[in-house]
Amino acid sequence: MDNAIEVRQISKSYGKVVALENVDLNVRRGSVMGLLGPNGAGKTTLVRILTTLLRPSSGSATVLGYDVVRHARHLRSYIGLAGQSAAVDDLLTGRENIHMAGRLYHMPKREVQKRAQDLLEQFDLVEAADRSVKGYSGGMRRRLDLAASLVANPPMIFLDEPTTGLDPRSRLELWDVIRNLVSEGTTVLLTTQYLEEADQLADEITVIDLGKVIAQGTADELKHQAGSEFIEVTVRDAEETRRAAGVLSNFAENNECDINEEDNIASIMVEDGAPLMVQIVRSLDAEDIAVANMAVRQPTLDDVFLALTGRTAEEAATESEQDQD
Amino acid sequence: MNLHTANEWRPQTVPPSTPVREAIGSVIYEFRWLAADTAMMAWRNLMHYRRNPETLMSTIAGPVMFLFLFNYVFGGAIGAGRDFNYIDYLVPGVLIQNNLFTVMNTGIGIASDLQKGFVDRYRSLPMARSAVLGGRVCATSLISFVSVYWTLAIAMLFGMRFHGDLLPVLLMPLVVGVFCFGVAWLSALVGVTVRNAETASASTFFITIPLTFLSSTFVPVETMPGWLQAFAEVNPITHVVNLCRNMAQGGPLESYAWITAFWIALLIIGVGTLATWSYRRIS
Numbered sequence: 001m002d003n004a005i006e007v008r009q010i011s012k013s014y015g016k017v018v019a020l021e022n023v024d025l026n027v028r029r030g031s032v033m034g035l036l037g038p039n040g041a042g043k044t045t046l047v048r049i050l051t052t053l054l055r056p057s058s059g060s061a062t063v064l065g066y067d068v069v070r071h072a073r074h075l076r077s078y079i080g081l082a083g084q085s086a087a088v089d090d091l092l093t094g095r096e097n098i099h100m101a102g103r104l105y106h107m108p109k110r111e112v113q114k115r116a117q118d119l120l121e122q123f124d125l126v127e128a129a130d131r132s133v134k135g136y137s138g139g140m141r142r143r144l145d146l147a148a149s150l151v152a153n154p155p156m157i158f159l160d161e162p163t164t165g166l167d168p169r170s171r172l173e174l175w176d177v178i179r180n181l182v183s184e185g186t187t188v189l190l191t192t193q194y195l196e197e198a199d200q201l202a203d204e205i206t207v208i209d210l211g212k213v214i215a216q217g218t219a220d221e222l223k224h225q226a227g228s229e230f231i232e233v234t235v236r237d238a239e240e241t242r243r244a245a246g247v248l249s250n251f252a253e254n255n256e257c258d259i260n261e262e263d264n265i266a267s268i269m270v271e272d273g274a275p276l277m278v279q280i281v282r283s284l285d286a287e288d289i290a291v292a293n294m295a296v297r298q299p300t301l302d303d304v305f306l307a308l309t310g311r312t313a314e315e316a317a318t319e320s321e322q323d324q325d
Numbered sequence: 326m327n328l329h330t331a332n333e334w335r336p337q338t339v340p341p342s343t344p345v346r347e348a349i350g351s352v353i354y355e356f357r358w359l360a361a362d363t364a365m366m367a368w369r370n371l372m373h374y375r376r377n378p379e380t381l382m383s384t385i386a387g388p389v390m391f392l393f394l395f396n397y398v399f400g401g402a403i404g405a406g407r408d409f410n411y412i413d414y415l416v417p418g419v420l421i422q423n424n425l426f427t428v429m430n431t432g433i434g435i436a437s438d439l440q441k442g443f444v445d446r447y448r449s450l451p452m453a454r455s456a457v458l459g460g461r462v463c464a465t466s467l468i469s470f471v472s473v474y475w476t477l478a479i480a481m482l483f484g485m486r487f488h489g490d491l492l493p494v495l496l497m498p499l500v501v502g503v504f505c506f507g508v509a510w511l512s513a514l515v516g517v518t519v520r521n522a523e524t525a526s527a528s529t530f531f532i533t534i535p536l537t538f539l540s541s542t543f544v545p546v547e548t549m550p551g552w553l554q555a556f557a558e559v560n561p562i563t564h565v566v567n568l569c570r571n572m573a574q575g576g577p578l579e580s581y582a583w584i585t586a587f588w589i590a591l592l593i594i595g596v597g598t599l600a601t602w603s604y605r606r607i608s
């Protein structure tokens with residue numbers, strides 16, 4: 001069996017709120033699946049169903065071959081969960097938190113002690129290990145939470161927005177930790193609102209919006225779905241930007257040119273950027289516009305989200321919040 | 326860095342089977358790990374008291390304050406013209422009241438765990454499910470049991486003396502302990518139901534204060550107006566306080582003992598099951 005996770009037509013509603021609707025998902029063993037979506041998309045709901053915390057309203061799912069409802073008890077021994085808010089006990093020390101988790105996985109005491117020490121070292125928590133968690137920084141809590149969820153060596157791990165609220169440095173550190181896990185053969189399902197994070201970590205990405213899967217594939221495939229490349233031309237001032245835009249729009253797929261007035265950048269969407277470059281430079285030269293910089297840019301996942309939903313990720317999140325009210 | 330080295334502990338693979346076997350397996354599993362997991366959770370909660378000793382303030386200072394206030398402020402008025410020493414009368418009541426306050430922390434702790442999403446972690450682990458409640462119940466009950474001896478020590482400083490037979494006197498703290506273990510389950514049920522620490526805290530107050538004051542805790546029931554007497558007579562607190570009082574000071578035990586035993590059984594078996602069931606149903 002090649003799939004660590006198989007989700008078939010899962011739906012979940014809370015009263016009138018439909019959190020998930022007919023979701024299908026396969027995650028290969030040993031791969032990283034990124035679940036990408038704005039606030040309220042249903043990411044946490046799906047993670048809670050797959051970690052046996054919540055029963056789906058309809059549909060079925062297996063994780064490592066265990067049905068998440070019928071074989072929940074067995075399944076719990078093989079999964080680790082680092083939830084959206086770090087579930088670490090403030091009044092215990094870091095070491096005690098890991099120890100407790102290990103004992104509740106029913107690992108032998110000696111084994112837990114050894115494992116706790118290893119994890120504290122790996123997660124750079126040795127110095128703080130015997131201080132109470134109350135004094136830990138946000139990044140340390142996240143790392144400790146992750147360490148606790150890994151104590152039993154689970155072959156499958158769920159990370160719900162692992163880097164939300166972390167500063168850029170802690171985020172990079174956590175990315176490294178996750179990459180290491182993957183290199184050891186652990187299957188990872190992580191949710192994120194950051195398109196960049198999914199791009200960096202995930203082998204495959206599932207985009208969900210308002211409880212529905214709207215796209216699935218590798219980062220490259222998704223970018224391809226957005227369809228096009230961008231040519232960005234940077235000039236010297238606002239006046240030139242406007243003139244450059246006039247020239248560029250003739251080359252654009254949709255005859256439109258986006259202007260970024262702050263940075264004096266004019267950009268257009270094209271089928272294939274490279275062959276057009278020379279022509280564009282010539283045309284701009286003919287208009288006496290000096291080009292400071294010119295680049296072909298692959299679409300980012302932000303562009304993808306825009307192409308898929310007609311909204312930016314940010315707009316979608318605000319909308320979902322308004323839905324609630 | 327190597328997460329998976331040879332010979333490391335790995336969970337045992339148990340192939341899932343038919344639904345009936347699964348259900349039976351779950352029950353066996355629950356019982357197999359109940360003691361170990363409950364002990365672990367109780368340890369966690371006892372560590373909380375150790376790291377945050379100020380949460381024990383009311384348990385420690387409560388009996389001193391209540392014994393002082395009631396004995397010196399009300400004692401003269403209540404005890405006047407009676408054939409007993411008011412402090413002897415008062416102590417079992419204060420004992421029960423203070424211990425009720427202590428075990429009522431059970432629900433507050435459970436509610437705050439539920440509120441913080443802390444319970445998600447536990448529910449994703451292969452632990453016995455009843456242990457999350459059981460651990461808290463055991464921790465607060467243990468604290469309350471130890472505090473019985475503290476209260477008695479203070480009471481003796483205030484001049485309280487035992488006049489009962491040796492065996493009942495020795496067993497009296499146990500009765501308080503077991504009764505409070507039952508009440509801890511009631512508190513657990515409150516915590517699981519309200520799922521909010523502040524609400525749990527407030528309901529604790531509204532359960533404990535009327536139940537203790539409208540009973541024989543501080544004054545003899547005969548001094549109350551008739552309609553109140555009727556309530557106080559059926560109030561389980563009256564029975565357990567009277568039982569403890571007669572165990573400490575001598576007097577008939579039988580009728581109080583049966584009724585107290587009934588309430589203890591109801592709390593532990595009935596309310597305990599209900600609390601556990603409600604906790605399992607949360608999703």
Ligand SMILES: Nc1ncnc2c1ncn2[C@@H]1O[C@H](COP(=O)(O)OP(=O)(O)OP(=O)(O)O)[C@@H](O)[C@H]1O
Pocket residue numbers: 014017018019037038039040041042043044045046084193324
């Ligand atoms: N217990 C609940 N009761 C009612 N509605 C809920 C509950 N939990 C979630 N929802 C709703 O279900 C939808 C999906 O929520 P979910 O938490 O899965 O989203 P999410 O993608 O994890 O969002 P976020 O990025 O904010 O964590 C939201 O509209 C949310 O308000």
Ligand SMILES: [Mg+2]
Pocket residue numbers: 043044045084160
């Ligand atoms: Mg979420």
